[in-house]
Amino acid sequence: MRKNFETEIQQLKDELLVLGSMVEQQILGSVEALKKRDMDASRRIREMDDQVNAKRYAIEEQVMIVIATQQPMAHDLRLLASILEVSGELERMGDYAKGIATVSIRMGDQVLLKPLIDIPRMAQKGADMLHRALTAFINEDVETARSIPAEDDEVDELYTQIYHELMMFVIQDPKTIERANWLLWVAHNLERLADRVTNICERTIFIATGELKEIESTDDKK
Amino acid sequence: MTDNNSVLETRNLNIYYGDFLAVTDVNFKIPRHKITAIIGPSGCGKSTLLRAFNRMNELVPGTHIQGEVLFDGRNLYEKTVDPVEVRYRIGMVFQKANPFPKSIYENIAWGARIHGYKGSMDELVEFSLRQAALWDEVKDILKQSGLSLSGGQQQRLCIARAIAVKPEVILMDEPASALDPIATLKIEELMQELKQKYTIVIVTHNMQQAARVSDYTAMMMLTGETRSGTVIEFDETNKIFTRPKDKRTEDYVTGRFG
Numbered sequence: 001m002r003k004n005f006e007t008e009i010q011q012l013k014d015e016l017l018v019l020g021s022m023v024e025q026q027i028l029g030s031v032e033a034l035k036k037r038d039m040d041a042s043r044r045i046r047e048m049d050d051q052v053n054a055k056r057y058a059i060e061e062q063v064m065i066v067i068a069t070q071q072p073m074a075h076d077l078r079l080l081a082s083i084l085e086v087s088g089e090l091e092r093m094g095d096y097a098k099g100i101a102t103v104s105i106r107m108g109d110q111v112l113l114k115p116l117i118d119i120p121r122m123a124q125k126g127a128d129m130l131h132r133a134l135t136a137f138i139n140e141d142v143e144t145a146r147s148i149p150a151e152d153d154e155v156d157e158l159y160t161q162i163y164h165e166l167m168m169f170v171i172q173d174p175k176t177i178e179r180a181n182w183l184l185w186v187a188h189n190l191e192r193l194a195d196r197v198t199n200i201c202e203r204t205i206f207i208a209t210g211e212l213k214e215i216e217s218t219d220d221k222k
Numbered sequence: 223m224t225d226n227n228s229v230l231e232t233r234n235l236n237i238y239y240g241d242f243l244a245v246t247d248v249n250f251k252i253p254r255h256k257i258t259a260i261i262g263p264s265g266c267g268k269s270t271l272l273r274a275f276n277r278m279n280e281l282v283p284g285t286h287i288q289g290e291v292l293f294d295g296r297n298l299y300e301k302t303v304d305p306v307e308v309r310y311r312i313g314m315v316f317q318k319a320n321p322f323p324k325s326i327y328e329n330i331a332w333g334a335r336i337h338g339y340k341g342s343m344d345e346l347v348e349f350s351l352r353q354a355a356l357w358d359e360v361k362d363i364l365k366q367s368g369l370s371l372s373g374g375q376q377q378r379l380c381i382a383r384a385i386a387v388k389p390e391v392i393l394m395d396e397p398a399s400a401l402d403p404i405a406t407l408k409i410e411e412l413m414q415e416l417k418q419k420y421t422i423v424i425v426t427h428n429m430q431q432a433a434r435v436s437d438y439t440a441m442m443m444l445t446g447e448t449r450s451g452t453v454i455e456f457d458e459t460n461k462i463f464t465r466p467k468d469k470r471t472e473d474y475v476t477g478r479f480g
Binding site for chain 2: 002005071072073074075076077078209210
């Protein structure tokens with residue numbers, strides 16, 4: 001039954017996965033380019049954002065067409081509405097990576113304040129969470145979707161650690177303030193990016209159960 | 223829902239055509255001044271259940287029921303209840319518009335007159351046609367035959383005719399399935415007006431229509447060894463179409479049934 005419709009849904013899921021892997025690549029690439037001070041690579045990451053945006057609009061348009069032509073109900077409707085939402089989240093994550101690339105370009109030939117260790121860890125953790133959250137979304141794996149948001153704590157801890165470390169540099173030598181600020185901005189982008197993974201997990205639970213509510217992070221409890 | 227908020231209620235309702243158990247074990251309440259849609263695949267007993275609400279099934283020989291249908295708390299099938307009176311208070315509009323082969327005016331006036339209406343007939347005709355959103359289109363041609371109207375107008379004339387005898391409930395069996403999209407839209411908008419004063423129960427095959435017009439939806443399906451129809455899920459319409467509880471409802475509303 002509804003073979004065409006099933007095919008259209010499958011295509012949308014495939015496109016969403018493609019968008020997800022583009023964004024993962026953008027996140028890891030932006031930090032790698034920053035670390036290596038590779039301006040060309042940073043520029044390429046910035047340019048990649050156009051492709052990410054185009055893909056997101058293409059998904060949005062296709063969802064509209066499927067809704068208009070197939071009049072989806074119940075589970076199908078929740079899935080399509082969630083694909084719209086998640087494609088928007090992915091695009092915003094791409095914007096954070098673009099922000100990191102922009103920092104790298106603005107830094108120009110300035111040397112990094114310190115060798116990057118925790119920032120690449122944050123990026124790796126964020127990209128990994130994104131990858132698993134998106135896989136859980138496609139498979140409607142509620143258990144995994146419920147477990148991932150707690151991992152955001154690790155990202156938050158790394159952020160706090162980086163913040164304190166950078167503040168120490170600034171206190172010892174106020175002339176480092178600009179270079180510290182660049183890195184703080186990068187860490188902040190990565191922290192926000194990981195927060196958005198939770199939104200994807202919320203949608204997975206919504207599709208499978210019809211229950212739409214915020215997953216409380218430990219941030220909120222503090 | 224308290225009983226005060228429901229106008230009709232079925233209790234352990236079984237409906238037979240001769241020996242054949244067509245509808246079984248239906249227990250639900252129709253909320254007052256709301257639109258309730260009955261949906262489900264062909265042959266699952268939707269129209270049979272609808273007709274049980276105003277004893278219309280009795281016009282088919284061999285039909286009988288078990289259980290109760292309560293209307294404002296009173297069993298409609300008690301011996302002392304007059305089925306004709308029931309059909310005034312619980313009116314019906316059918317799939318195919320069926321105006322009498324009389325003038326537009328007489329289509330409205332006839333039932334009211336038989337029913338012993340003593341007030342101004344002109345006022346009643348105008349009131350009913352206004353309620354059915356037909357007055358402006360027919361006020362200058364009231365003497366023309368009801369059959370001269372378009373399909374959508376004829377259907378609204380039938381609604382006006384039902385309204386003229388001051389019913390509490392209007393049952394609609396696929397009222398728009400023979401109409402074009404514009405006439406359908408007029409009927410659907412009219413239903414939203416009518417529910418301020420009346421309770422509406424509609425049987426429809428068009429799920430988008432059920433989703434658009436109704437406040438509550440009853441999902442029917444054939445079940446059990448007897449393959450009899452029953453209500454498998456009843457809930458607010460927005461729940462039925464976004465997050466139904468029963469897997470069979472999910473399969474039906476998403477088009478994966480059968």
